[in-house]
Amino acid sequence: MRYVVGYTANARGGDAVNLAVALARRQGAILDLVMVMPQDSPYNGAYPPVSGIGDILAEQVSQWVEEGLALIPEDVPAQAHIQRGESEAEALIAAAQELGAGLLVIGASSTGLFKRFSIGSVASSLLHASTVPVALAPSGYSRTEPITRLTCALGTRVGAQEVLAVALAMAKRRCLPLRLVSLVALGPGESDATVQDAQAHLNGVAQASHTLAADALETLKPDVVVGTGRTIEDAVDRLDWQDGELLMIGSSRLAHSKSIFLGATANRILRALPVPMIVVPRDFEIPDEEAIL
Amino acid sequence: MSTRDTAAKTTTGLSEKGLKAGSVGLIGAVVIGISCIAPAYTLTAALGPTVSEVGVHLPAIFLVGFIPMLLVALGYRELNNAMPDAGTSFTWASRAFGPWLGWMGGWGLIAATIIVLSNLAAVAVDFFYLMLAQIFSNPSLADLTTVLPLNIATTLVFIAGACWISYRGMETTKTFQYVLVAFQLLVLGWFAIAAFAHVANGTAFDATAIQADWFNPFAVESFSQFAAGVSLSIFIFWGWDVTLTMNEETKDPEKTPGRAATVTVVVIMVIYMTVSLATLAFAGIGTEGLGAGNPENQGSIFAVLAGPVMGPFAILMSLAILSSSAASLQSTFVSPARTLLSMGHYKALPQSFSKISPTYKSPSYATIAAAIAAAAFYVVTRTLSENALWDTITALGMMICFYYGITALACVWYFRAEAFHGIRSFFFKFLAPLVGGVILLVMFFKTAYDSMDPAYGSGSNIAGVGLVFILGAGVILLGAVLMLIMNWRHPEFFKGKVLRRGSQAYNP
Numbered sequence: 159m160r161y162v163v164g165y166t167a168n169a170r171g172g173d174a175v176n177l178a179v180a181l182a183r184r185q186g187a188i189l190d191l192v193m194v195m196p197q198d199s200p201y202n203g204a205y206p207p208v209s210g211i212g213d214i215l216a217e218q219v220s221q222w223v224e225e226g227l228a229l230i231p232e233d234v235p236a237q238a239h240i241q242r243g244e245s246e247a248e249a250l251i252a253a254a255q256e257l258g259a260g261l262l263v264i265g266a267s268s269t270g271l272f273k274r275f276s277i278g279s280v281a282s283s284l285l286h287a288s289t290v291p292v293a294l295a296p297s298g299y300s301r302t303e304p305i306t307r308l309t310c311a312l313g314t315r316v317g318a319q320e321v322l323a324v325a326l327a328m329a330k331r332r333c334l335p336l337r338l339v340s341l342v343a344l345g346p347g348e349s350d351a352t353v354q355d356a357q358a359h360l361n362g363v364a365q366a367s368h369t370l371a372a373d374a375l376e377t378l379k380p381d382v383v384v385g386t387g388r389t390i391e392d393a394v395d396r397l398d399w400q401d402g403e404l405l406m407i408g409s410s411r412l413a414h415s416k417s418i419f420l421g422a423t424a425n426r427i428l429r430a431l432p433v434p435m436i437v438v439p440r441d442f443e444i445p446d447e448e449a450i451l
Numbered sequence: 452m453s454t455r456d457t458a459a460k461t462t463t464g465l466s467e468k469g470l471k472a473g474s475v476g477l478i479g480a481v482v483i484g485i486s487c488i489a490p491a492y493t494l495t496a497a498l499g500p501t502v503s504e505v506g507v508h509l510p511a512i513f514l515v516g517f518i519p520m521l522l523v524a525l526g527y528r529e530l531n532n533a534m535p536d537a538g539t540s541f542t543w544a545s546r547a548f549g550p551w552l553g554w555m556g557g558w559g560l561i562a563a564t565i566i567v568l569s570n571l572a573a574v575a576v577d578f579f580y581l582m583l584a585q586i587f588s589n590p591s592l593a594d595l596t597t598v599l600p601l602n603i604a605t606t607l608v609f610i611a612g613a614c615w616i617s618y619r620g621m622e623t624t625k626t627f628q629y630v631l632v633a634f635q636l637l638v639l640g641w642f643a644i645a646a647f648a649h650v651a652n653g654t655a656f657d658a659t660a661i662q663a664d665w666f667n668p669f670a671v672e673s674f675s676q677f678a679a680g681v682s683l684s685i686f687i688f689w690g691w692d693v694t695l696t697m698n699e700e701t702k703d704p705e706k707t708p709g710r711a712a713t714v715t716v717v718v719i720m721v722i723y724m725t726v727s728l729a730t731l732a733f734a735g736i737g738t739e740g741l742g743a744g745n746p747e748n749q750g751s752i753f754a755v756l757a758g759p760v761m762g763p764f765a766i767l768m769s770l771a772i773l774s775s776s777a778a779s780l781q782s783t784f785v786s787p788a789r790t791l792l793s794m795g796h797y798k799a800l801p802q803s804f805s806k807i808s809p810t811y812k813s814p815s816y817a818t819i820a821a822a823i824a825a826a827a828f829y830v831v832t833r834t835l836s837e838n839a840l841w842d843t844i845t846a847l848g849m850m851i852c853f854y855y856g857i858t859a860l861a862c863v864w865y866f867r868a869e870a871f872h873g874i875r876s877f878f879f880k881f882l883a884p885l886v887g888g889v890i891l892l893v894m895f896f897k898t899a900y901d902s903m904d905p906a907y908g909s910g911s912n913i914a915g916v917g918l919v920f921i922l923g924a925g926v927i928l929l930g931a932v933l934m935l936i937m938n939w940r941h942p943e944f945f946k947g948k949v950l951r952r953g954s955q956a957y958n959p
Contacts, residue, residue, distance in 0.1 A: 167809035196620055196812050200475050200483055200700045201628045211537040211789050214796050218807045 159187045162259040164250045166220040170265035176302050177295035177434050177435045178263040182234050184304035184309045184332055188346040191226050194249040195220055197242045211303050247283035261397055263293040270379045285420040285437060306402030309337045324438050325421040341393045356384045390423060391430035403433040413440035422451055437438035475701045480694055480711030482632045487690030490722055492776040496574055497687050499749030500841050506736045507681040509727045511668040516684025522887025523855045524692035525879050526862035531696045538793030538825035543569055545950040547861035557794055558930035559854030564787040566847045569829035572609040575776040577751050582769040606892060607826050614822035618783035620813045631778055638771040639722050644731035646760045657735030657742060661728055678897035682848035690849055750840030761871040791817035799944040834919050834929040845908045846922040852895035859888025868957040915940055
């Protein structure tokens with residue numbers, strides 16, 4: 159089981175490394191630290207033609223890679239790679255596929271002033287194209303202790319069961335406590351009925367998942383919680399979050415099969431979320447017991 | 452389980468590709484060559500100033516001007532093969548002549564690219580307002596570019612925009628370059644045909660019959676005019692040598708670069724000849740009205756002529772020049788930034804110049820420094836000169852002669868041990884760069900000397916000394932001063948500790 163860490167030599171890269179270490183410690187994974195080098199296109203029209211810039215850049219990048227590796231504690235096995243690509247996101251996806259990684263870990267942009275998750279362009283492209291699950295570290299994530307609880311956000315639409323299956327597999331692997339959450343934004347006129355609907359839906363999904371992994375559910379006994387608030391963001395704020403919590407959500411129905419497209423609700427959750435998040439591609443199949451999460 | 456890799460093994464398992472090897476065919480290489488020359492932009496910028504020097508002998512000067520460019524480019528190719536390095540002229544001259552001349556060679560390259568950046572931005576701004584006027588059929592919009600504060604502000608915005616794109620490292624796609632180049636050639640061809648049609652119909656401004664004498668470079672009246680003309684025509688071919696230095700990215704490294712260089716120069720020559728003949732035939736070299744000799748028209752000839760020649764389709768010309776100068780503006784930013792980065796890397800400039808952006812992996816400090824320098828150069832020239840475009844192009848021609856001359860002689864000196872071993876070495880590593888380099892340095896000194904005349908270029912002067920001389924010599928002097936400061940603050944490079952002097956040993 160390998161996790162690809164999209165590393166950049168700044169605070170954002172540090173966030174990603176910390177989260178990757180926390181996840182790897184819980185799941186016993188190997189980390190692949192990947193740095194992306196831009197691909198020179200002859201059509202860029204740079205003049206005069208310069209052939210040596212790559213050497214200076216390569217020297218700098220390998221120094222950064224060393225610094226990145228040094229951030230990873232001794233107990234977590236890690237390798238480093240340099241990947242060329244036209245765009246950072248494209249190169250990271252290619253690296254994850256080449257390495258057969260089960261997860262791509264990146265940091266969200268560090269430029270956001272107000273919200274923990276203010277998505278940078280790389281993260282944003284990954285969240286709309288990746289074919290492997292993407293873990294996002296919030297800005298300033300410094301925890302490297304193992305993850306303590308997994309929360310799975312489930313909607314009412316098709317696909318909820320797939321996300322649940324991934325969450326169950328992940329929780330089962332190292333007996334991670336699991337919590338199932340549905341978020342409801344209550345308008346002024348709406349009553350508890352909506353909450354009860356959501357509760358019923360969650361229970362329904364939980365019941366249905368017996369067929370997926372009956373034994374897993376027996377041993378895990380997930381908490382089932384409905385989060386409410388005036389808005390989705392408010393509902394996220396009101397839920398209690400542990401320091402070592404991790405949120406897992408699915409892709410929008412707009413996603414191509416086997417890839418990620420972050421939906422509108424997921425986007426709003428992301429803006430208010432105080433903990434890291436994993437986004438699972440649509441129709442994601444767990445390749446085999448060892449390879450996943 | 453501990454598989455922590457060392458630096459040597461960091462590239463395990465993944466495909467390592469630099470330049471996409473073998474991705475460029477003959478047509479692709481020609482397109483890259485033409486896009487580096489940016490003919491629509493160079494013609495509008497250089498045609499006027501060249502006519503003011505050599506009059507109707509413009510075609511002759513364009514033909515002759517290619518010769519030193521060719522000779523120097525051959526030497527450039529040899530150096531690039533022997534010592535591929537981001538610092539190009541700076542590194543090569545340092546290796547051949549030591550740190551002092553090397554530093555000045557690098558400075559010349561940086562200065563030339565900075566000057567062309569400010570000129571590119573200014574041309575783009577002119578055509579931006581001209582295009583607005585054409586879109587809204589409101590000629591007064593075109594005059595906005597003559598409002599000094601507005602012009603400076605817009606130019607600074609263009610420079611900042613190009614700097615930002617370059618900093619973020621935008622990829623230009625193959626299709627985009629093909630479309631851009633095809634569009635430029637098409638519009639220039641259209642302009643030439645329309646101009647000849649006016650001549651044939653008797654509706655030209657100053658119909659002038661084409662004469663064989665126009666192609667005779669020896670008919671240029673004085674050596675001063677000849678030198679000025681050649682140094683300007685160096686500028687119009689600047690960028691052509693990119694085709695010669697493409698190697699591993701071409702599909703057939705043995706043949707493609709040479710063929711591409713030949714095809715490129717033929718295409719460029721045809722378009723330059725047709726357009727310059729068309730311009731002369733349509734407008735004459737009179738100094739009034741639309742005449743190509745009118746100082747009012749010299750800064751940007753197509754801004755004036757496109758309307759009368761192409762009628763309502765003149766907007767295509769604006770679009771072609773705006774797109775080609777905007778694209779060049781962005782790609783040219785790469786050049787001074789890389790040279791600055793390289794000089795910082797070799798400790799010839801303060802360490803901060805070697806900073807690379809962790810996010811975009813581009814030379815961060817150097818790119819911003821280049822933008823600030825280009826902006827400052829533009830503001831100074833615009834404020835001091837009556838015709839900033841004209842004077843910057845003339846100063847630019849001088850600067851290219853300066854650093855190309857040094858580079859060519861560096862080639863001769865670096866390969867001196869091989870020079871007389873074999874015809875190929877003798878020609879490419881000795882004779883061609885020697886002749887080319889000497890021609891360019893002679894042009895440089897002659898133009899520099901002549902430009903002291905207050906009437907030189909657009910006629911702007913400070914205390915009786917021509918502005919072109921002050922700009923050109925001032926920039927070189929500034930370089931010398933900065934070099935002395937660097938030597939005082941960080942003497943490491945100047946003691947020859949970083950880049951050692953050397954030469955290619957003869958090793959058959």
